[in-house]
Amino acid sequence: MTEWWRGGVIYQVYPRSFQDSNGDGVGDLPGIIDRLDHIASLGVDCIWLSPITQSPQDDMGYDVSDYREVDRLFGSLQDFDSLLDQAHARGLKVIMDQVVSHTSDRHPWFEESRLSRTNARADWYVWADPLPDGSPPNNWPAVFGGRAWEWNPTRGQYYLHNFLASQPDLNFHNAEVQEAVLDVMRFWLERGIDGFRLDTVNYYFHDSKLRSNPPNKLKNEHLPYAVNPYDMQEHLFSKSRPENLDFLRRVRALLNEFPGATSVGEVGDSHKSVQLMAQYTSGGDTLHLCYGFDFLGDEFTAAHFRSRIEQFFEIGPDGWPCWSFSNHDVPRHVTRWAPHSRSAAALARQSAALVLALRGSVCLYQGEELGLPETDLLFEELTDPRGIRFWPEDKGRDGCRTPMPWDAGEAPNGFTSGTPWLPVKYPQSALNVADQNADAGSTLAFYRTILAWRKTHPMLALGDIAFFDLAEPILAFRRSTDAGAMLCVFNLSADDHAIAVTGLPPGTRLEPVSAGAVLHATKLQLGANGYAFIALPSASAAAFADLA
Structure with missing residues (x-):
């Protein structure tokens, strides 16, 4: 099942x-x-x-x-x-x-962890000593802006928060x-x-060694800055x-x-x-x-x-x-x-x-x-x-x-x-x-x-997928199982387009959920954001090509 x-x-x-x-x-x-x-x-x-x-x-x-x-x-x-x-x-x-x-900083686990370096949950969150100049242990930023480290004067350490400062990260190590x-x-x-x-x-x-992340080279090639500085790093060590x-x-x-x-x-x-x-x-x-x-x-x-x-x-x-x-x-x-x-x-x-x-x-x-x-x-x-x-x-x-x-x-x-x-x-x-x-x-x-x-068409939930090589903005693929196939075609634009169709069995029709589409013997016309579903008895019964 x-x-x-x-x-x-x-x-x-x-x-x-x-x-x-x-x-x-x-x-x-x-x-x-x-x-x-x-x-x-x-x-x-x-x-x-x-x-x-x-x-x-x-x-x-x-x-x-x-x-x-x-x-x-x-x-x-x-x-x-x-x-x-x-x-x-x-x-x-x-x-x-x-x-x-992460949890809230008002979770009992964190309320205990923040009290000392020796309590039962002292190591349940990510704590780190400051660098000699008092700055955080590395360059990790928070998703919601600012650094990912918040100072706790009671322990004399920083704790990690990938999001808000009130969302300390649990230590899964x-x-x-x-x-x-x-x-x-x-x-x-x-x-x-x-x-x-x-x-x-x-x-x-x-990263257990708390190594700093490198810059996001792809982002920095296109923008000298980002709306959110988080996007300017490649997060090799802070996640994944x-x-x-x-x-x-x-x-x-x-x-x-x-x-x-x-x-x-x-x-x-x-x-x-x-x-x-x-x-x-x-x-x-x-x-x-x-x-x-x-x-x-x-x-x-x-x-x-x-x-x-x-x-x-x-x-x-x-x-x-x-x-x-x-x-x-x-x-x-x-x-x-x-x-x-x-x-x-x-x-x-x-x-x-x-x-x-x-x-x-x-x-x-x-x-x-x-x-x-x-x-x-x-x-x-x-x-x-x-x-x-x-x-x-x-x-x-x-x-x-x-x-x-x-x-x-x-x-x-x-x-x-x-x-x-x-x-x-x-x-x-x-x-x-x-x-x-x-x-x-x-x-x-x-x-x-x-x-x-x-x-009513199990191939759409469970079938294989195979794409056709068509030019933008047409996305076309076949979903198939041993019991049959469905051709799926989408015009991802506000303009009208047409593509050639070969090998359709005589009498083939569009499925009723199709919209903005007209199927002729050898041509499929698609209006703005039109799409077509064509059910076939086998996975290899038809193919698409760019319309000449």
């Missing part, structure tokens, strides 16, 4: 912004329960919950102060249990964020830390969770260390004790994202799935999509990727890729068709099914520490985190009876769920249609 996650579709819920049940302006677990029917109606397989554990919320829950408790902002452990039960009753798996590369982290995971698995999305999974280990693999094997061994439990790792490394994704999922003894940021940026070309997918399966032919175009960390793709389209709705639907046709699993971000664009926020509306620090060149992550618009009418469209923590503005309000539910031609209706259609 094929594992559910292999080729499965995961729906990411950002709890703060999904549904508020108590009028405080922040989404919560009871709110998610109230909207489970919407998620189930899409036809996805699994829900991923962004952080719900106890936290001071300095980084919106990615700074955990108690791993075994639900933050009161979101509800209670009993609410969590109810969510699991009701999701499972609808055939939905549930995975949750585990943020274990300490076996006790590994055991403590695994115990946390076991707590949630025994409670019935179906697995984890592992935040910053390549940040667990640091080889020791990570042994710990990931321990995670997999734990998950194997709970049949069906699944891991999805987030790889953040601009230099070798695909390489690490393949490495972390190969061999069947590490992670089940990994995703990186390769398709979460501005690049929207056939060569880019093809190169990353081919590279992944060349490095790890038995590994398994999870592809996504949007999430809580990046601007929404309908906005990022707008220069390549005439219509936001057409781009939203083409994007859905493309990600659901790739070899691998898929993660959809809440609101993606509505075609939501990025929200344009004022500086005074920001809450994200990254956006506040790097404004206006980098506006941060709040624009993709604004609340879901549920009801017709005025903002906040049924998200809350109070004042939402981030505003719902007109471009998002106009794409609300209620109006789209009433429109058979809406983006939401299309998502339901194509997800249901995909389930």
Whole structure:
């Protein structure tokens, strides 16, 4: 029996912004329960919950102060249990964020560690002596700006924080830390969770010698500076260390004790994202799935999509990727890729068709099914520490985190009876769920249609992938199994294009989910952001060529 996650579709819920049940302006677990029917109606397989554990919320829950408790902002452990039960009753798996590369500085582990160099948890975090001149031990920067080292006068040492100073990094070189982290995971698995999305999974280990990172030569060849100095280094020693693999094997061994439990790792490394994704999922003894940021940026070309997918399966032919175009960390793709389209709705639907046709699993971000664009926020509306620090060149992550618009009418469209923590503005309000539910031609209706259609064509979830050599902006590939094949063709531009087709059986037609495409006997015409699916009885029945 094929594992559910292999080729499965995961729906990411950002709890703060999904549904508020108590009028405080922040989404919560009871709110998610109230909207489970919407998620189930899409036809996805699994829900991923962004952080719900106890936290001071300095980084919106990615700074955990108690791993075994639900933050009161979101509800209670009993609410969590109810969510699991009701999701499972609808055939939905549930995975949750585990943020274990670092904790909050208000976690009891750190509060003890910072007191002395000799206490029981003195070595649970990454501490280092200053250099003779008092400066930090090396040149490592923090992702959110500034140096990655914060001075602690009590110990007379610096501690490492790859993100905010209030997010100290755990020391995974300490076996006790590994055991403590695994115990946390076991707590949630025994409670019935179906697995984890592992935040910053390549940040667990640091170089034990604390060597300084070299400059990012590729970046520096093009820019004398970067908006964020973090991008000016190649992070050879501060993350993505080889020791990570042994710990990931321990995670997999734990998950194997709970049949069906699944891991999805987030790889953040601009230099070798695909390489690490393949490495972390190969061999069947590490992670089940990994995703990186390769398709979460501005690049929207056939060569880019093809190169990353081919590279992944060349490095790890038995590994398994999870592809996504949007999430809580990046601007929404309908906005990022707008220069390549005439219509936001057409781009939203083409994007859905493309990600659901790739070899691998898929993660959809809440609101993606509505075609939501990025929200344009004022500086005074920001809450994200990254956006506040790097404004206006980098506006941060709040624009993709604004609340879901549920009801017709005025903002906040049924998200809350109070004042939402981030505003719902007109471009998002106009794409609300209620109006789209009433429109058979809406983006939401299309998502339901194509997800249901995909389930009737197993080659799209599990089949091999082979690309055709076509010029930009045409991306074409064949997905195939022994039972049949599907030709998938995408015009990644706002211009009309046509390509020649050879070897199609007589009477071949486009699949009904195709859009902006017309198939003649030997020619396929594609309009702006048009795409075509052509089902065939065998993997070698047809080929494409550039139209002369």
